Structures are given as structure tokens and as C-alpha cells.
Amino acid sequence: MYYVNVERGVKLAVYDLNPAGKKTVFLVHGWPLNHMMFEYQFDLLPKLGFRCISIDLRGFGNSDAPWNGYDYGRLADDLYEVIRMIGVSEMTLVGFSMGGAIVIRYMSRYKEYKISKLALLSAAAPCFVSREGCPGGLPLEQVNSLVAQISRNRPQAIYDFGQNFFAQPVTPPFAEWFRSVTLSGPGYSTLKTAETLRDADLRADLEQITVPTGIFYGVLDKICPKELPLTLNRKIRNSKLFPFEQSGHAVFYDELEKFNQEFSSFLTS
Template structure:
């Protein structure tokens, strides 16, 4: 079932709601949309989970405003969804940029409505290198990515997609996956890349009190594995689950292991 929820600034967010039982709120990564979770939401409802997948503003079927693509605003959008649906004892699952937004939500809104946090290849605590943080992409590399989005978005996203998976995916799957990114608003895609470049979540990590699982591919070429180690150090009591044969797209690289690990994290 799909429907819209109104957030701040009158922005309408599209939500796909599948199954019944314990609520699991999924946040997609950049530059994708809720459809990236296809291979999870076809399984979890069998085990008593309600899968709530939101399209972030500017992505998928949600409204496409010119502004509002910082983590604070997008975390507030997630709060609007949680409040509109009256979610309690829910699980929050965020992938890549969605993981970063999930961290900001837990910090900014004190984990409102959530009893568990699962970070999958999260673009955190900082996607880019800082003077005192030698991990992640260089700012120059992200600037080059942004320049590519202005000049030739399809080619830039295709090149970025080539970094995603460590396994040999089929051409038909790659075409489907690339189409998810191309369906997003051009402005949102650029602004999302700027947020990835500029946001720093290190101060947010100690504020997370909810049990947290960190899923991360050891072979990740987008958010290198040291980012997972930094999140694990920064989030007290967190559980780090390495995926030895996964790249950034661990949700498909090791699909069966990912789904089993997700079920374990949701239940514990």
C-alpha cells in the first residue's frame, strides 16, 4: 500500500507500507529510492514485520522541492513519518546516506519511536576526510562527482554504480539499479552529494542510546570499512557485523546473509 505523508514546508513524502506486525522503517541511500529494499520487503513480512519504506524528499515519488536536503531537515522528515503513523517500538534501518540520516534522526530526535537501529554501509560518521579524520573520500573527489552530475548525470551515476557491488551482478540488475538513481530529481541528487560532502556526524554518535547494529562490507569502495570501525567506536555498545565478501551494496552482494543478519538484529 502506498500513500503520502506531509512533512514541513508542505512537502509530501511517499511511503510504501507492506505487511503487518513489528514496524521496520527503511531509509534508502543516495541517489536511490524505496525500491532498493525489494529483496528485503519480499521476505520480512513472512516473519511478522511491517515494512515501511519512505522516499526521501526529492527522490522516488516524493515531492521535489528546491531546498531542504541537509541532514537536519531530512531527519525532521523522518520524524513526520514516525508521528503520522504513530510508530512505537519500531526498528530503523538506514543504508548509505540513509544511514547517515538515521544517525542524525536518533541524535536530533532522541530515538523517538525507535527501539533498534541498523546501519547498513552507512555514509558516516563523515563521508569525506577531515583534518583530524583521515577516512572517507576526499572533498576533491566528491566535488568531481558533483561536477559530473551537472555535466552528464546519467554517465556519472553509471560510473558511481560500478563501485557499488563486489559480486558479479547481471546487466539486467545493473540496468534496474541505475534506473533507480536516474528517477530521482537532478537538484536533489546534487544537493544530496553536497550533504554527503559537508555533513559531519561525529558529535551525533555518543548521543545514540538505542541498541545499534552496524552492517558493513569489508570490500566497500564507496564507504570504506574504516568508517564502520569509527561508528563502532563512537556508538556505545554497538554491534559490528562485517560482510567479508560485500562491497557497498551488501544488501545484494550477500543477500541471504544480509537478510538473515537483519532478521537477527530485528529480533534481538
């Protein structure tokens, strides 16, 4: 692990496995997690010859947690600073859930800088909340209730949210570990990013994406229902759907072996 300064007084934790890898993949975690959610991809990708990079977004994990900067524009700026520092000519950019929304904003805001391929995993986009002209997300009342509960009882709010995360059973030790990851950031960064999830609209950003894009989603997803990836597929040129029939929001884990196989095939194609 090392740190990259993304603005004055703010540094992000960067995890860089197999720097000698011939291809680079950059993974961006979701809400309210950190880089550790990709543990079972980190075990595989370096073995396949990839340089595997991830970060803790500001406000989560080992990164700094300033009071401000939790909109998608600033979070995309943070990605740019890290990608610019890495210095490779091209890479595959991967975003899960809120991370999927952030990488979409990055692709639009920075004209796909250094990115040759994009992977969206259970992406919270183009709109996490259903609205006129952008159906398929969660009801506004449900997300407002989540935001309010975070302000009163964050552990319970995260626990309740997590009940819809996996479609397949997980062991009690795994569930305990995963909950510990979801509580890795302070309350205010968790709250502010939840508000961004609720309020952001990325429809205009989708028009700027031209690189080959894989859209990976769980058919049983209750957090980002399948209407969202179907919309992404319609709006992003040169995109392909990768459905997982027995997976929920945790598409990276519910059908782990199948996901890793299809994900790695996409990366190497």
C-alpha cells in the same frame, strides 16, 4: 502507498507492508536511490511478521522534489513527521549509506523518539569525506569531481559511481534496473544531497545514540571504506559490527542470503 505531508507543500511517498505485523522496521534508502533498493528485504520481512515501512526521501522516487530541504536536519525532520504519523510505540530504524547518515541525525535531533533499535548499513558516516580528526572517507577531490560531473552529465556521473557499488557480479538486466532506480530523482535533488554528503560531519551526533545498534558493512566497500564502520563502532555505545567479507557498498545484496539471515536475526533478537 500513501502520502504524508512533512511541511507545507511537500509530501513523501510511504510504503507500508503488513500493517498488522507485531514489530515495525522502518527502512531509509541511500543516494541516489529510492525505496525500491530494499526489494529483496521487502520480500522477506513481512513473512517474518514485521510491519515493513519505507519512504522515498524528498527529491527521489514518488515523493515531492522541492528546491530546498536537502540537508540532514531537514531530512531528519521529514522522518520525524512520518514516524509521528505512524503512531507505533517503538520500531527499528534502518538506514543505508546516506540514509544511514540521515537516521543518525534523526537519533540525535529527536532523542531517539520511538526507536528501540538502530541498524546502519554501509553508512556514509560520521564523515563521507576524509577530514582532520575523521579519516577513512573518500578524498575531497574525488567527491568534488562527482559533484561537478553531476552538473554536466548526471547519467554518466551516476554510472561511474555505480561501478564501485557491487563487489559481486550482477546480471545485465539487474544492472539496467538498478541504474533506472538511481535516476529516479531530478538533477537538483541529486546534486544537493551529494553536496550534503560531502559537507556533513556527524561526529557529535554519535554520542547521543544509546539503543542497540547493528553496524552492517562490506569489507570490500570502496565508497564507504571499512574505517568508517569501525569508527562508528568505537563511537556508538552498545553497537555491534556485522562484517561481510565478500560484499562491497551493496551490503544488502552482494551476499543476499547471508545478509538477510543476519539482518533478520538482528531485528528479532
